[in-house]
Amino acid sequence: xxxxxxxxxxxxxxxxxxxxxxxxxxxxxxxxxxxxxxxxxxxxxxxxxxxxxxxxxxxxxxxxxxxxxxxxxxxxxxxxxxxxxxxxxxxxxxxxxxxxxxxxxxxxxxxxxxxxxxxxxxxxxxxxxxxxxxxxxxxxxxxxxxxxxxxxxxxxxxxxxxxxxxxxxxxxxxxxxxxxxxxxxxxxxxxxxxxxxxxxxxxxxxxxxxxxxxxxxxxxxxxxxxxxxxxxxxxxxxxxxxxxxxxxxxxxxxxxxxxxxxxxxxxxxxxxxxxxxxxxxxxxxxxxxxxxxxxxxxxxxxxxxxxxxxxxxxxx
Amino acid sequence: xxxxxxxxxxxxxxxxxxxxxxxxxxxxxxxxxxxxxxxxxxxxxxxxxxxxxxxxxxxxxxxxxxxxxxxxxxxxxxxxxxxxxxxxxxxxxxxxxxxxxxxxxxxxxxxxxxxxxxxxxxxxxxxxxxxxxxxxxxxxxxxxxxxxxxxxxxxxxxxxxxxxxxxxxxxxxxxxxxxxxxxxxxxxxxxxxxxxxxxxxxxxxxxxxxxxxxxxxxxxxxxxxxxxxxxxxxxxxxxxxxxxxxxxxxxxxxxxxxxxxxxxxxxxxxxxxxxxxxxxxxxxxxxxxxxxxxxxxxxxxxxxxxxxxxxxxxxxxxxxxxxxxxxxxxxxxxxxxxxxxxxxxxxxxxxxxxxxxxxxxxxxxxxxxxxxxxxxxxxxxxxxxxxx
Amino acid sequence: xxxxxxxxxxxxxxxxxxxxxxxxxxxxxxxxxxxxxxxxxxxxxxxxxxxxxxxxxxxxxxxxxxxxxxxxxxxxxxxxxxxxxxxxxxxxxxxxxxxxxxxxxxxxxxxxxxxxxxxxxxxxxxxxxxxxxxxxxxxxxxxxxxxxxxxxxxxxxxxxxxxxxxxxxxxxxxxxxxxxxxxxxxxxxxxxxxxxxxxxxxxxxxxxxxxxxxxxxxxxxxxxxxxxxxxxxxxxxxxxxxxxxxxxxxxxxxxxxxxxxxxxxxxxxxxxxxxxxx
Numbered sequence: 001x002x003x004x005x006x007x008x009x010x011x012x013x014x015x016x017x018x019x020x021x022x023x024x025x026x027x028x029x030x031x032x033x034x035x036x037x038x039x040x041x042x043x044x045x046x047x048x049x050x051x052x053x054x055x056x057x058x059x060x061x062x063x064x065x066x067x068x069x070x071x072x073x074x075x076x077x078x079x080x081x082x083x084x085x086x087x088x089x090x091x092x093x094x095x096x097x098x099x100x101x102x103x104x105x106x107x108x109x110x111x112x113x114x115x116x117x118x119x120x121x122x123x124x125x126x127x128x129x130x131x132x133x134x135x136x137x138x139x140x141x142x143x144x145x146x147x148x149x150x151x152x153x154x155x156x157x158x159x160x161x162x163x164x165x166x167x168x169x170x171x172x173x174x175x176x177x178x179x180x181x182x183x184x185x186x187x188x189x190x191x192x193x194x195x196x197x198x199x200x201x202x203x204x205x206x207x208x209x210x211x212x213x214x215x216x217x218x219x220x221x222x223x224x225x226x227x228x229x230x231x232x233x234x235x236x237x238x239x240x241x242x243x244x245x246x247x248x249x250x251x252x253x254x255x256x257x258x259x260x261x262x263x264x265x266x267x268x269x270x271x272x273x274x275x276x277x278x279x280x281x282x283x284x285x286x287x288x289x290x291x292x293x294x295x296x297x298x299x300x301x302x303x304x305x306x307x308x309x310x311x312x313x314x315x316x
Numbered sequence: 317x318x319x320x321x322x323x324x325x326x327x328x329x330x331x332x333x334x335x336x337x338x339x340x341x342x343x344x345x346x347x348x349x350x351x352x353x354x355x356x357x358x359x360x361x362x363x364x365x366x367x368x369x370x371x372x373x374x375x376x377x378x379x380x381x382x383x384x385x386x387x388x389x390x391x392x393x394x395x396x397x398x399x400x401x402x403x404x405x406x407x408x409x410x411x412x413x414x415x416x417x418x419x420x421x422x423x424x425x426x427x428x429x430x431x432x433x434x435x436x437x438x439x440x441x442x443x444x445x446x447x448x449x450x451x452x453x454x455x456x457x458x459x460x461x462x463x464x465x466x467x468x469x470x471x472x473x474x475x476x477x478x479x480x481x482x483x484x485x486x487x488x489x490x491x492x493x494x495x496x497x498x499x500x501x502x503x504x505x506x507x508x509x510x511x512x513x514x515x516x517x518x519x520x521x522x523x524x525x526x527x528x529x530x531x532x533x534x535x536x537x538x539x540x541x542x543x544x545x546x547x548x549x550x551x552x553x554x555x556x557x558x559x560x561x562x563x564x565x566x567x568x569x570x571x572x573x574x575x576x577x578x579x580x581x582x583x584x585x586x587x588x589x590x591x592x593x594x595x596x597x598x599x600x601x602x603x604x605x606x607x608x609x610x611x612x613x614x615x616x617x618x619x620x621x622x623x624x625x626x627x628x629x630x631x632x633x634x635x636x637x638x639x640x641x642x643x644x645x646x647x648x649x650x651x652x653x654x655x656x657x658x659x660x661x662x663x664x665x666x667x668x669x670x671x672x673x674x675x676x677x678x679x680x681x682x683x684x685x686x687x688x689x690x691x692x693x694x695x696x697x698x699x700x701x702x703x704x
Numbered sequence: 705x706x707x708x709x710x711x712x713x714x715x716x717x718x719x720x721x722x723x724x725x726x727x728x729x730x731x732x733x734x735x736x737x738x739x740x741x742x743x744x745x746x747x748x749x750x751x752x753x754x755x756x757x758x759x760x761x762x763x764x765x766x767x768x769x770x771x772x773x774x775x776x777x778x779x780x781x782x783x784x785x786x787x788x789x790x791x792x793x794x795x796x797x798x799x800x801x802x803x804x805x806x807x808x809x810x811x812x813x814x815x816x817x818x819x820x821x822x823x824x825x826x827x828x829x830x831x832x833x834x835x836x837x838x839x840x841x842x843x844x845x846x847x848x849x850x851x852x853x854x855x856x857x858x859x860x861x862x863x864x865x866x867x868x869x870x871x872x873x874x875x876x877x878x879x880x881x882x883x884x885x886x887x888x889x890x891x892x893x894x895x896x897x898x899x900x901x902x903x904x905x906x907x908x909x910x911x912x913x914x915x916x917x918x919x920x921x922x923x924x925x926x927x928x929x930x931x932x933x934x935x936x937x938x939x940x941x942x943x944x945x946x947x948x949x950x951x952x953x954x955x956x957x958x959x960x961x962x963x964x965x966x967x968x969x970x971x972x973x974x975x976x977x978x979x980x981x982x
Contacts, residue, residue: 040800044808047793051811053834055851058826059818065826108730115726118719129731131956136734138906139952140913142927143945146934147737150744150942157740192734209418212385215405216412217483218435227431231422250819253915257931267821274825274920282825289822300817313463315421 059293066290070283078287087269091291094265097180098248101187105248106241108188109195116196117203130200133193141190141254148186148258152177178259186254191244198243202236205315235310242303246296266292334361334519335396335486337382342391344377344543351377352388353543364513364520365548366534368527370566374543375523376491382521383489384408395487406435411480411518412489416496418476419464425451425475426460432483450478453515454508470501474508481516488513488520494529506532527567531555539563559594561674564604571610571644573666575603575673582673585619587666591673601673603666607633607647611665614655618663620644622656636664738949745943757939761947764933764940771929774842778925779911781846783904786857789850791900794861795892798870812858815851820916823848828921842923849911856910857903864899905959909952 069075081087116129136144151158176182206229214224252267263269266288273285337359344352351374359365367375380386382393384405392399400408411432419428430438430447438446451457454474464472473493480488490509494502510533513520524530530537531551538548539562546566547559558564575584578598582591584605591597612622612634619639626633632653634646644664656662748754762769797804815823827848831840838844870892877891893900915927926948933941 040796041804043796044793044801044804047789047808048811050789051851051854053830054847055811055814055818055823058823058830061826061829062822108733111726112730115723115730118723127957127960131953131960132734134909134956135949135952138909138913139949140915140927142915142931142934143913143949144737146930146942146945147741147949149938151737151740155744155938157743158736189734189737192730207417209414209416210420212405213412213414213418213420213479214431215385216383216408216410217432217479218406219431220406223435227434228420228422232420246816250821252819252821253919253927256915256919257934260935267819270821270825271920285825289825293818293822296817296819313422313465315465 062286062289063293065283065286068283070281078283079290081284082287082291087266087288090264090266090269091295093180094249094267095295097184097187097265098245101184101191101248102241102244104184104188105191105195105244106237109192109244110199110237110240112192113196113200113203116200117206121204130197133196136193137190137197141186141251142257144186144189145254145257148177148182148189152182152185178262180264183255183258183265186258187248187251190251190254191248194247195240195244198240199236202233202240206232235306235314238306239303242299242306246299249292249295249299334517336361336363336394337487337519337521338392338394339378339382340392340394342378342381342388342393344374344381344386344388351543352381352391354391355540355543355545357538357545357548359519359521361519362517364522364533364535366530366537367521367523367540368525368530368537369540369546370525373540375540377543378540379489379491379521379523382487383410383412409483409485410487410489411483411485413473413476413480413491413493415492416469419472419479421464424461424463425456425467425478428464428475429479429482431479436483446482447478450482451475453481453512454478468501469497470505473497473505477509477512481512481518485518488518490520490522492523492525495524495526502529509533539566541566557592557670558604558672559592561604561672564672564674569607569645569647571605571607573603573605573642573644574640574676575601577601577673582671584671585664585666587668589666589668590670592670595671595673596675600676602676604672604674605666607645609667609669609671610644610646611667612636612646612648612656612662613665614660615663616661618661620662620664622658622660622662624658625653625656627653636662638664738946741942741946741949745939745946747939757937757943760940761943764937765929767924767929768933768944771924771926774924775912775926777843778846778849779908781843782849782853782907782911785846785850786853786903786907787900790854790857791861791893791896791903792888794858794865795870795888798865799874809858809862812854814854816855820852820914821920823851824917824920827917831921842918842925845918845921845923845925848917849907849914852914852917853903853907853910856906860903860906861896861899864896864902868895870895901959901962905955908955912948912952 066079067074067076069077082091116126119126150156153159177185210228210232211224214228219227250267252271255265255268256271259268263272270285270288270292273281273288339355339357342352342355343350353374355374355378357365357367357378367378369375377386381388382395384400384403388401393401395408419425420431423431426444426447429450430443433443433446448457448460451460454477456471456474456478459467459471459475464475467475476493493509494505497505506529509522513533522530522533531554534551536548537551537554539546539554541562547554547563549557554563555567558567564570573584575582576599577583577591577596580591580597581588582595582601582603584603589603595601608631620636623635623637623643626635627650630650631647632650634648634653634656636644636646638644646664745757746753746755793808797808831844834844838847873891873895874887877887882891912926914925915931918925919928919931930941930944930948933944
């Protein structure tokens with residue numbers, strides 16, 4: 001018997017011994033049981049209310065605000081603006097940036113994850129690498145922006161080394177770090193560790209017996225990867241890649257720190273229309289935010305689809 | 317123990333002639349641990365040999381070396397007379413069934429079974445046909461399109477077996493394939509394996525820690541401990557004529573009784589019985605006696621008293637405490653046991669069957685030793701072979 | 705050395721070499737900025753080392769200590785909220801409302817789909833409306849931070865909850881006369897300690913690294929202040945950033961070592977998915 005029913009069943013046992021107290025003891029029992037069931041759902045109320053206030057309400061404001069003009073009346077003006085000129089360009093730049101860093105992160109992070117999976121599963125080395133990945137993936141774009149500047153910036157270590165040791169100044173137009181490409185390079189500093197964190201469990205899940213069985217049946221390295229490991233890892237890899245895309249697309253702190261002015265990408269545009277005293281436009285900000293949500297929802301739907309296709313044969 | 321297996325004719329059904337396997341002086345160490353210590357075993361073509369031993373005895377290591385999944389530090393492995401040490405695992409033409417998890421989860425049962433054929437560039441149509449045939453052989457013809465996660469443990473192992481057989485291997489290797497299954501499924505699959513071996517006739521090596529499995533399935537059982545071969549022979553020989561203390565104690569139940577040996581026989585419990593080959597020939601010894609080799613007769617002036625009687629169906633297990641304070645285990649047909657109950661005074665003697673005597677270094681243990689045996693004595697204790 | 709590696713492949717020299725090449729190249733690429741930060745923040749004349757920046761971390765910027773303190777307080781509040789709202793709710797759902805589990809899980813994963821930059825746009829009016837109730841101090845950020853940590857905290861606690869048989873434990877405790885609070889604090893919590901600890905560490909990491917919402921709502925948290933500092937005093941700001949990264953690394957490493965428990969290859973050491981902090 002489940003806990004939610006134990007009390008009501010106890011009631012059932014005792015109810016029959018006291019006729020006359022209530023006209024219909026059976027009906028009272030049913031009522032009690034339903035009350036008990038309702039009470040169970042009530043227990044989740046605090047959480048739901050909290051999330052309703054601090055997650056759904058702001059989101060609702062954004063979505064509804066996107067479809068209003070700046071005076072609060074229903075209008076598609078702001079939405080349509082997103083589709084024009086600068087904004088569309090910024091959106092496209094953001095998508096390109098996300099695609100590029102997702103691919104770079106997926107490939108390099110995937111390789112790194114493989115290299116980690118090869119080692120002792122309980123070793124110190126692995127724990128260190130994972131802790132490092134956790135820090136870099138979680139800890140804040142501002143720090144990474146600074147790290148990037150300290151390395152490749154005008155007075156960065158690599159820049160200095162190249163100048164003094166090799167007399168090379170490929171970074172003399174130090175402005176490269178402020179371009180989309182530079183932004184992409186910084187982004188890899190958290191995309192690669194993120195890939196490691198997301199993808200490593202899948203690599204760990206590769207049973208040694210699969211490779212052994214494959215070899216035993218006559219397959220080599222290529223056969224194993226082509227028929228077994230590849231197909232098994234593919235859904236997780238694609239899923240991770242999609243998550244990397246979303247992560248990059250939603251990223252703000254790194255760009256905001258690196259580019260204290262200018263808005264080449266959508267998140268920074270939102271900043272402009274909230275913060276800047278000259279061009280504040282909350283309606284447009286909301287529309288831009290809404291656009292971002294739409295893109296993310298599309299990608300997450302793809303993610304869910306990929307997961308579902310693999311669920312057919314996934315090891316439980 | 318059934319003797320059906322011995323009666324069945326050896327099937328030479330496969331169109332490839334079976335090959336023999338020789339393990340010669342295999343040594344393998346992992347760091348400081350010596351897993352294999354000059355292991356030498358000779359397997360004749362078409363034979364079904366069980367590697368039996370406790371965990372860590374090296375039986376799986378030996379199997380993996382034969383399969384090519386591991387390398388020996390020294391020694392040779394000959395298959396069909398040829399040294400295969402330098403042949404990579406993928407070219408050894410052996411079928412292996414692992415303990416668990418070995419089916420490719422992204423392939424259906426059919427595609428799993430056909431995998432080996434695909435590696436051998438067999439055309440799709442014939443692959444499919446052969447795979448279906450193999451699945452029918454193991455009783456899973458209807459499940460060909462299922463994925464492993466839709467199959468039960470027993471079904472998965474059947475598919476694994478079909479997969480190993482589909483390539484018509486020269487040697488079939490089974491690494492404790494039944495250990496992860498529950499008892500009923502284990503029994504069914506055991507019979508399947510035996511049936512298939514009779515039908516197909518491939519040389520087979522079966523690794524297990526379960527005596528019953530080994531005895532039921534194998535033509536010969538190789539008892540291995542600490543990387544060395546203790547004894548190899550048909551199950552009856554292993555059981556009745558153990559050659560080392562380990563074998564005597566690992567297989568079945570054993571009583572350790574004090575005795576005095578000389579001249580090829582030993583005096584124990586006031587009875588004189590012949591000694592088995594490998595025994596300590598003279599002096600004070602420990603005699604290893606099977607429960608069914610002990611005889612009980614009621615008698616007030618006997619050397620023991622019954623402590624407990626345990627009914628097991630066709631046989632009864634009685635525990636008797638001797639006047640030396642030692643506890644012994646006696647086994648007899650249930651019909652004979654009715655005269656005994658806890659407290660009955662009895663006289664314990666030994667039947668005149670050959671026994672193994674070992675050095676009296678260790679004192680007689682308080683309980684009959686069942687140490688070393690992985691599997692607890694099963695309810696169906698192996699039927700005693702009628703003594704001559 | 706075994707012929708087949710734990711990951712199942714054959715251990716050939718080529719494979720080992722390739723592994724180390726990858727580790728050195730990719731790992732090095734990631735480590736390089738950290739080394740650069742160390743170098744940059746200790747730069748003296750020519751190539752000598754000057755530790756002034758590090759010595760002055762606390763004193764250079766008058767706002768920095770306050771910002772660090774604020775962030776730490778926010779982290780503590782978030783962890784408290786996680787422990788007293790999220791964890792009890794999850795346990796409650798597991799024990800008494802199992803059908804709600806999918807809903808709670810879905811909600812917990814939403815903050816990954818609704819990025820911080822989007823939430824913050826709609827957040828200002830919400831805070832305005834609530835200010836009579838919750839005030840206007842920077843600590844109100846904790847409310848939204850708890851939402852941001854939901855995905856990571858949920859996965860951590862969920863993994864722990866699923867690894868123990870909560871229902872049976874609770875039934876046994878109830879049968880022996882325990883009340884629900886007692887069941888939660890004395891039975892469930894000690895057994896999901898690992899998940900709670902993991903969730904707490906991730907929450908702290910996230911809060912200390914949070915920039916988007918605090919900067920756009922104009923609160924002076926650690927990241928906001930460090931960013932400001934970067935505009936004026938590069939060396940000190942880099943030193944602070946490096947110190948924070950090292951601190952985070954040590955924290956995560958200790959937790960992963962203390963973690964213990966099932967350390968097989970299938971174990972997930974740290975939950976996945978990255979931050980709203982990027």
